[in-house]
Amino acid sequence: MALMNERKDHPVSMRMPDADIAMIDRAALLRGRSRTDFVRDAAVRAAEEALMEVMPIRMSAAGFDAFTLALSSPAVPVEEMVNLFRRPAPWETPACKGES
Template structure:
């Protein structure tokens, strides 16, 4: 007998307390997106959770690769005239 998604991944309620102005803002945004408040909040929360987890990603490398990486960081910078000119150029919003 096949299992249903409902039994494999049950939905459980979450209760939140929030200020009325925050709730109104969420409701307005949900309406703009054509979603219910619940759908909007779940989507936004899930995206924020994924971003937080992705920000914590660790990249593992072998000892030789790590040693080469550290050597590049410790090496004096190479001359780069284009970068030097870019860094010395005033930003468009700064007075000339």
């Protein structure tokens, strides 16, 4: 008996309004992707996000203890972040305010 090759590609067909297709085509062009690649990647990303929302996170008892310890420990300032937040925002600089 001959073995059947498992099909790896499954066509997906959708009916969409012209406005949706135009938006997808424009975004795909901006990313340098084909419509198919753009839509496939967006669909897979949305599916992964949906699954991650409901999938439990499994870890060992020791891993869970380390995790809870990290959460309950006092925060440690990150020097680079402290410096970043001390700088004025670009819109707060004299050049952006129109000042000379």
